[in-house]
Amino acid sequence: MLPAEVRSIIEEMRAERIRGASWLARRGAEAYILLSELLEGEELESALREMKREIPAVNGTMASLYNLARFIPITGDPNVVRTKAEEFIRLGEEAKREIGNIGSELIDENEVVITHSFSSAVLEVFKAARRKGKHFRVILTESVPDYEGIALARELDSIGIPFEVITDAQLGLFAKKATLALVGADNVTRDGAVVNKSGTYLLALSCHDSGVPFYVAAESFKLHPSLSSGEVEIVERPYVRQGYRVRNFLFDVTPWRYIRGIITEFGILVPPKEI
Structure with missing residues (x-):
């Protein structure tokens, strides 16, 4: 049985509505670090086996959680668990910085970039382009029903990147006004499809x-080693508006043929052959 402190982090991860797969993976790694401080020996091994089930189950659509659970070995040595979890966090942060550097080169002067939902990797691309002195603006959706786009708007506002927020229903209208599209990903399947926020x-x-x-910006731990696009579990969350049930699938699947490239820390991959 997992310690209450670790269970609390897992429940926090389940309740999160705004921050995506990168944040959840980091928080999951922090749960492993805490576990290494509380248990050792056979108790730790037993807890790690439970974590291998619990962490991916937080959101079965997210490859980052699946890969995190694979990254941490089953061992009774708490030092090994801590070292691997800290390595996962470090590699994730390094990946995001490199994605920012690579992705920012796609943004030309006076670019108009359209995006959907909130992606920390996409935000890193915007920050890197801003640091390089590039002038561009962003069109972003409000991303109902959890309004992740509003959270992104606050971030852009704080660093001085011009933007305008649109309703999700205007995606088709405003795509014509953009010169580049850039989104994040919760999962990149082995056949090159991208799973991300519905829309x-x-x-x-x-x-x-x-x-x-x-284009899609995604750290390599979001690439699923075995899952194909037809096998993706699409999570639906209960949602009621003015007394009526509203269907609310959190993710959709974008086939590879609509994707110019996936920006990873290893470079821009062309799906599906380079995935």
């Missing part, structure tokens, strides 16, 4: 129709 597929279709290049 991403619609944005990709709109960009395809308007000739706007569509």
Whole structure:
């Protein structure tokens, strides 16, 4: 049985609505670090076996949680667990910085970038482009029903990047006004599809129709080693508005043929052959 302190982190991860797969993976790694401080020997091994089930179950759609659970070995040595969890966090932060550097090169002067939902990797690209002195603006959706786009708007406002917020229903209209599309990912399947916030597929279709290049920013731990696009578990969260049940699938699947490239810390991968 997991210690109450670790269980509390897992429940916090389950309750999170705004921050995505990168944040959840880091928080999961922090749960492993805490576990290493509380248990050792056979008790630790037993808890790690439970964690291997519990961490991916927080959100079965997110490859980052699946890969985190694979990254931590089953061992009774708390030092090994702590070292591996800290390595996972370090590699994740390094990956995000490198994605920022690589992705920012796609943003030309006076670019108009359209995005959907909140992605820490996409935000890192924007920050890197800003540091390089590039002038661009962002079109972002409010991203209902959890309004992740508003959280991104606050971030952009704080660093002085001009933006405008649109309703999700206007994705097709405003895609025509953009010169580049950039979104994050919760999962990149082995056949090159991208799983992300619902509405991403619609944005990709709109960009395809308007000739706007569509890129995805994702750390390599979001690449799933075995899952294909047809096997993805799409989570639906209960949602009621004015007394009526509203269907609320959190993610959709964008086929590889609509994706120009996936920006990782290893470079820009062309799906599906380079995944």
